[in-house]
Structure formats: structure tokens, C-alpha cells
Amino acid sequence: MDQTENAYQPKPLEITTTVTDGVTVVSVSGEIDHNTADPLIQALEVDALAGRPQVVIDMRRVPFMDSSGINVLLAAHRQLTEADGWLRLAGVHGSVQRVLQLVGLDTVIACHANLRDALTA
Template sequence: MDREMVDTTGRDRLHVSVQRYGTKAVVAPAGELDHHTADLLREPLDTLIEDGFGTLVVDCTQLEFCDSTGLNVLLGTRLKAEAAGGAVHLAGMKPAVAKVFAITGAEAVFTVHDTLDDALKE
């Protein structure tokens, strides 16, 4: 598999890493995703869509917090990816993050996997 790792480090509260696997990419935010840090996740996601990656997997295993701004980044990314013929999958959500998706109903519009390995099998 083609694999490249790029680290995008921003504010002390959110770090985002990107790994490319052929036509799939794994984006792993670590920390707190909110209105102060949302662009740190939005920018690499938008770039991957522009670069033609068909499947984006957001690895949420290290995401400690997600507010409505973070949720909107992911929802917007899903719409952009689908318009380009791709998809966005979420993997490994912690209970606090999963609760935001459940309360808002956003879990119904994403393909959610328990683990990153499960998401990469799609």
C-alpha cells in the first residue's frame, strides 16, 4: 500500500495526522475539536478531497471532545466527499464524542465503525 504520513500540528489542543493508503486516507485528530481548532481539521480534509481521495476515514480514537463546530466540519466534509463521489467514515469514537453524534442525529448520516481496522476494510 502507498503510505505517507504528514503531521499538521496546530494549537496545543488539537493535533491532526494524515496517512494515505492508495485511494483512502486516514485523518486522526487528537485532542479537542471546537471553534478554536476546527480549521486544523477542515484544511487537511478539504485538501484530501481536492486531491481525489475516494474514502476518508476519521480516526476518532484520540479525539477527547467535539462541539457543534467540529460536528459541522465533519458534516461539511461528508457533503463535499459525496459530491466528489467519495465517502467519509468515522472510527473509534469515545463515548463523549459519540454522544454528540447521537444527540444531534448525525450518527445516522455517517458510516460509523468501532475500530479503525473495521473502517479500512470497507
């Protein structure tokens, strides 16, 4: 038996981008890791945001995130801030919330309980 047959194959990250009151909302579903982060990187590029550098990432459907996700969020935060914008996270929970707290990212990027709170902050 080939050992790769039983290897973990991550599902692709599902990303939906909408605009609410001039704020770009990036809804993410799935695990954010080295193998799945590219679509999120692309969605958060300043050039892809059509002049709207105010971004909320809805993370309600993200059950897992590793250091790759941390790096994506930090890079996006830096780029959006340089473009006179901001990044906020909404609906972070469970192990993802714990990771953000452990590395102190929740003190750098505003985290809100839900999308409504993130949009009105």
C-alpha cells in the same frame, strides 16, 4: 490579576494524514471546537486529498467535540459525497459518541468501532 491569565487555552488539534489502500486516513488528536477546528477543515478539503475522496477519520484520541466539530464533519461529508467519495469515522467513543448520537450524525456518517473496520466496510 488579569482575568485572561486563567482563561482556558485549548491545545492545538494534532492531525496526521496517511493513505492506506487508497483511502485517506486522517488521525485526529485533541478537542475539536471553535478554537481548534481549522486544521481539520483544511485536512478534509477535497483539493487537499490529492484525488482520494474516500476518507476515514480516526477519532480515538478525540475526548471532546462541540457543534463546530459537527459542522466540520457535515461539510466534509457533503463535499466528499459530491466528489463521488465518502466519509467514515473510526474509534468514536465517550462524550463524542454521545454528541453524534444526540444530533443523529451517526445515521448520516458511518461510524465504526475501529480503524480496521472502517477501512474494510
